[in-house]
Amino acid sequence: MDTAIRQNRPRHGLLTFRRLYLDLALIGAGIAAFFLFPDSLGFLTRVLIMIIMVLSLDLVLGYAGIATLGHAALFGSGAYAAGLFAVNFSADPLLGLAVGAVAGAVIAFVSGLILLRAQSLTLLMLSIAVAQILQEIASKERAITGGSDGLLGISMEPIFGIYAFDFVGQTGYWYALTVLTAVFVLLKIIVASPFGLAARGIHESAERMRAIGTPVYWRLVAIYTLAGGVAGIGGALSAQVTELVSLDALGFSLSAEALIMLILGGLGRLYGAIFGTVIFMTIHHLAASVDPFNWLFVIGALVLIVVYFLPEGFIGLPARARKLMRWSP
Amino acid sequence: MTSGLDITGLCKSFGGIIVANNIDFTLRPGDRKALIGPNGAGKTTFANLITGFLAPSAGTLHLDGRNIINLKEAKRVKAGIAKTFQITTLFKRMSVRENIRLAILEREGKSFRWFAKDNGYSDIEEEIEQLLEQFSLQSSAADEVHELAYGRQRLVEMALTLALKPRILILDEPSAGVPASDSHIITDAIERLPEDLSVLIIEHDMNLVFKVARKIVVLVNGAILTEGTPGEIAGNQQVRDLYLGARHEH
Numbered sequence: 001m002d003t004a005i006r007q008n009r010p011r012h013g014l015l016t017f018r019r020l021y022l023d024l025a026l027i028g029a030g031i032a033a034f035f036l037f038p039d040s041l042g043f044l045t046r047v048l049i050m051i052i053m054v055l056s057l058d059l060v061l062g063y064a065g066i067a068t069l070g071h072a073a074l075f076g077s078g079a080y081a082a083g084l085f086a087v088n089f090s091a092d093p094l095l096g097l098a099v100g101a102v103a104g105a106v107i108a109f110v111s112g113l114i115l116l117r118a119q120s121l122t123l124l125m126l127s128i129a130v131a132q133i134l135q136e137i138a139s140k141e142r143a144i145t146g147g148s149d150g151l152l153g154i155s156m157e158p159i160f161g162i163y164a165f166d167f168v169g170q171t172g173y174w175y176a177l178t179v180l181t182a183v184f185v186l187l188k189i190i191v192a193s194p195f196g197l198a199a200r201g202i203h204e205s206a207e208r209m210r211a212i213g214t215p216v217y218w219r220l221v222a223i224y225t226l227a228g229g230v231a232g233i234g235g236a237l238s239a240q241v242t243e244l245v246s247l248d249a250l251g252f253s254l255s256a257e258a259l260i261m262l263i264l265g266g267l268g269r270l271y272g273a274i275f276g277t278v279i280f281m282t283i284h285h286l287a288a289s290v291d292p293f294n295w296l297f298v299i300g301a302l303v304l305i306v307v308y309f310l311p312e313g314f315i316g317l318p319a320r321a322r323k324l325m326r327w328s329p
Numbered sequence: 330m331t332s333g334l335d336i337t338g339l340c341k342s343f344g345g346i347i348v349a350n351n352i353d354f355t356l357r358p359g360d361r362k363a364l365i366g367p368n369g370a371g372k373t374t375f376a377n378l379i380t381g382f383l384a385p386s387a388g389t390l391h392l393d394g395r396n397i398i399n400l401k402e403a404k405r406v407k408a409g410i411a412k413t414f415q416i417t418t419l420f421k422r423m424s425v426r427e428n429i430r431l432a433i434l435e436r437e438g439k440s441f442r443w444f445a446k447d448n449g450y451s452d453i454e455e456e457i458e459q460l461l462e463q464f465s466l467q468s469s470a471a472d473e474v475h476e477l478a479y480g481r482q483r484l485v486e487m488a489l490t491l492a493l494k495p496r497i498l499i500l501d502e503p504s505a506g507v508p509a510s511d512s513h514i515i516t517d518a519i520e521r522l523p524e525d526l527s528v529l530i531i532e533h534d535m536n537l538v539f540k541v542a543r544k545i546v547v548l549v550n551g552a553i554l555t556e557g558t559p560g561e562i563a564g565n566q567q568v569r570d571l572y573l574g575a576r577h578e579h
Contacts, residue, residue, distance in 0.1 A: 198431065201423070210403050212406060212411075
């Protein structure tokens, strides 16, 4: 029996050696990027922030199966909350992150109470509606949010009172990389926990989860709230690093792009969120510099290729390659 | 206080269609009752009324003397009522072990924990191994459920349901979809269930019913026609005419 228990490694387990190497390689890549692309730190920081947003979406969609096209509502809420907090109360970055996380979580909890009673297409439409309502409020309340001009006047204090944000974006990059690493580790622990297993269970069969005694609705609300907190951290980070919050932070485009990034990378594995975001934003960056008007063509083609040939996303590429190598006509 | 399940005057209708008509029913500890009836008799509806998947139009439902009629499905599971589905409903992209683990974690109130490993509870892992052994599923423990033959999936569902440690177990057509050559696996599994467990089996396979049931309840048009031992039911002319006879005609 002991042998059986020892063999009992969860497929989504925490810190198996292979995954530990992968995690260290990813952090190493994050550090290396700083030195390899010193002139692109602004772009790289945006990638790191977006990864946090897509990780949050993976928790919601990839793990719990909550279909949403309004994830920007949670990201944008965190961004506006952290921005307003910095302008009106305190410009301490870590305190601002906490405010962003709370704002994202509160919006997720409140909207989740309504959204999560619906399913599939209705849920999708409602999620868009929530983000649109928040965007409209941000647009109308110019005196508070700056409306279409964006929230200006954010000037952050140095992190820990030591590391000041610089014009080139070096501090912002290290700050974003550190926060992303912390979020990633936290999410890895959570998805390997009983809570994570239950989230996967709901995705697999909500009916069976109810039949084993799980209050599925409240569990979904909890997952959505957690994801809201994570997206809120991403939004807060964005506000602090760019010192600006625009209406785009609550926009449909952001939600849709995050979804495409996750599909490209692969759902329900966390790593897919990282690879998908990097691939999408790099292609966007390069293709848009070549043709600013038609760059979406490249993304569209890539999505088609992934959907048809790599349904598990780029994260499924090694397994697909191994399968092809074993295949002989 | 009376142990077990006591149902009185249970009614359910969808619009003008009555699917449960003033049903009185009891299930005591250790009972092995089978619920039979022609297609559309309301057997699964009756099971769904017990589990809380459907809300009754009228009637009372007591478990160990406690009225549970207003409890939602998930709360009734916690109270001790568990069910297997007519069509296997499992976590198909999870391993057999994970399926059972999830049920035990939920039963133990540990499924909301964020900072523990899901396989980090040695007592739960030992219990999983015991259940795997009980249902001869050790060799498939690491396989994802969708990779298993349907008969074995039925066993996984029984193991998962038993992992909830229910006092009332409802098996909704446990042999449905299982090849005749494998139906003995299901029969054996039912015969090995704990003696003090109350079991209600909804089943079309009369061989299985007459083998495992000590009492048989016949349901027709949402109402109980009669109840008796397998011998009494087999000899009941009304049952033969209304149900068994009708089957023979096919």
